[in-house]
Amino acid sequence: MNITQQISEFSAKISVATLPADVVERARELVLDLVGNIVRARHESDSTPSLLSSAKALGFDHGTARVFGDNATYGPAGAAFINSTLSHSLDFDDTHAAGTLHPGAPVIPAALAAGEMVNASGADVLAAIVAGYEVVCRTGLALPAGDHYQRGYHPTATCGVFGAAAAAGRVFGLDAAQIASALGIALSQSAGSLQFLVNGAWTKRFQVGWSCMSGLAAATLARDGFKGASEAIEGKHGFLRAYAPNPKPERVVENLGTVFELMATGVKPYPSCRYGHAGIDAVLALRAENNLKADEVEKVTYGLSNSGMLLVGAPADKKANPRNTVDGQFSGPFVLSVALATGQMGWDSYGLMQDPTVRGLLPKVHCEFDPEIEAEYPTNMSGKITISARGKTFTKKVTVPKGEPSNFFGADELKGKFMQLAQPSMGAAAAETLAKAILKIDTIRDINELMRLGKPLTH
Numbered sequence: 001m002n003i004t005q006q007i008s009e010f011s012a013k014i015s016v017a018t019l020p021a022d023v024v025e026r027a028r029e030l031v032l033d034l035v036g037n038i039v040r041a042r043h044e045s046d047s048t049p050s051l052l053s054s055a056k057a058l059g060f061d062h063g064t065a066r067v068f069g070d071n072a073t074y075g076p077a078g079a080a081f082i083n084s085t086l087s088h089s090l091d092f093d094d095t096h097a098a099g100t101l102h103p104g105a106p107v108i109p110a111a112l113a114a115g116e117m118v119n120a121s122g123a124d125v126l127a128a129i130v131a132g133y134e135v136v137c138r139t140g141l142a143l144p145a146g147d148h149y150q151r152g153y154h155p156t157a158t159c160g161v162f163g164a165a166a167a168a169g170r171v172f173g174l175d176a177a178q179i180a181s182a183l184g185i186a187l188s189q190s191a192g193s194l195q196f197l198v199n200g201a202w203t204k205r206f207q208v209g210w211s212c213m214s215g216l217a218a219a220t221l222a223r224d225g226f227k228g229a230s231e232a233i234e235g236k237h238g239f240l241r242a243y244a245p246n247p248k249p250e251r252v253v254e255n256l257g258t259v260f261e262l263m264a265t266g267v268k269p270y271p272s273c274r275y276g277h278a279g280i281d282a283v284l285a286l287r288a289e290n291n292l293k294a295d296e297v298e299k300v301t302y303g304l305s306n307s308g309m310l311l312v313g314a315p316a317d318k319k320a321n322p323r324n325t326v327d328g329q330f331s332g333p334f335v336l337s338v339a340l341a342t343g344q345m346g347w348d349s350y351g352l353m354q355d356p357t358v359r360g361l362l363p364k365v366h367c368e369f370d371p372e373i374e375a376e377y378p379t380n381m382s383g384k385i386t387i388s389a390r391g392k393t394f395t396k397k398v399t400v401p402k403g404e405p406s407n408f409f410g411a412d413e414l415k416g417k418f419m420q421l422a423q424p425s426m427g428a429a430a431a432e433t434l435a436k437a438i439l440k441i442d443t444i445r446d447i448n449e450l451m452r453l454g455k456p457l458t459h
Helices: 003-013 021-044 048-057 076-087 104-118 122-142 145-150 160-172 176-187 194-198 203-223 239-243 249-253 274-290 306-313 325-329 332-342 347-352 356-364 411-426 428-438 447-454
Strands: 297-304 365-369 383-389 392-398
Touching: 003 122, 003 160, 003 176, 003 249, 021 048, 021 076, 021 104, 021 122, 021 411, 021 428, 048 076, 076 104, 076 203, 104 122, 104 160, 104 203, 104 447, 122 145, 122 160, 122 239, 122 249, 122 447, 145 306, 160 176, 160 203, 176 203, 194 203, 274 297, 274 306, 274 332, 274 383, 274 392, 297 306, 297 332, 297 356, 306 332, 306 365, 325 332, 325 347, 332 347, 332 356, 332 365, 356 365, 411 428, 428 447
Parallel strands: 297 365
Antiparallel strands: 297 383, 383 392
């Protein structure tokens, strides 16, 4: 049996009843985390107005499917596209460090939209989500992601379409051959570029949303008998060999069904590129431990891996002069300056782009390649901070940033993040009701019951 067939067989047969209890619990928590992102981005992301107006112009609003935080209804493809794009718009969604991607954004909205199409149970949707995580994360690991990045690809989008297709296919109840066909159709739609880094473009969030919608479309086509390419993952012209120079196809199915990559997925405490988080953790700790003040800081050095440098460290002149939210999300100097100046780094911190204290710190923060940190990659998105202040040197290495699986959020922290994101537009009572429903999603008879709980207080 080839790689594509094996992962398709796994996706077709997966069931909540046979999954380990910790995997089921973590899957619920990851859904909660992603939905909070969607609700907040629906009302506060800078790209949302143009996203919604264009979706309506394209006819995506003709249907009964739901977008969290929105009173309108959409067609299934539109709901998948919008929910997924919103989930990635704050850069606050979950991360799989070794795969260097965000698995939830393309997978969860595809499974939910497919569930609305067929009135699926919450248990089937949750099982499908687990399948989608395994497909997207394992595909990223097999590239491997570092080589993929060096070619300028964005793995959340390129790998995400396969996870979305597998998840939607499982919700539809497709057999292994049909899911394999869906993956073959998804292959024709795998796209995603890092070029957004040049000008702070909104294409990063768009291409993830499009991959989600494309995966849903692939599964729908396969369901209705449309024939997809075989050996989509490992074939001569398949995904792995076309998108990276030295892939390891066997990694896709290594320990499949016994080791769950979903459990290696972390959540974010800060709404910015994950490569900056070790630095933020270190800065906040040094600031608190030594009562450091922004005006005392002479220099900050942030040691990173090659991949970290690519995303948040270089080019130095651009990272030291962020001009918009996306620039800020991918600027090590900006997020570290904010953390030093304010003792926190949250969504509202992007309003400090022109703050004099932050601007004064930016030229003092330097990112550099650190062999010690490179040695941790890709297992950990580590970082090392060195601060010169008061004639002294303060240093802290963070190997495992807050929110990673071995340093995961507690239940109260996870719920607190969700409420912080959802409460402003939904109100406390409605947000609380939605959170409770998500955390028992696998007991819901019809997923539409959950989707109806995501309405905001106003338009």
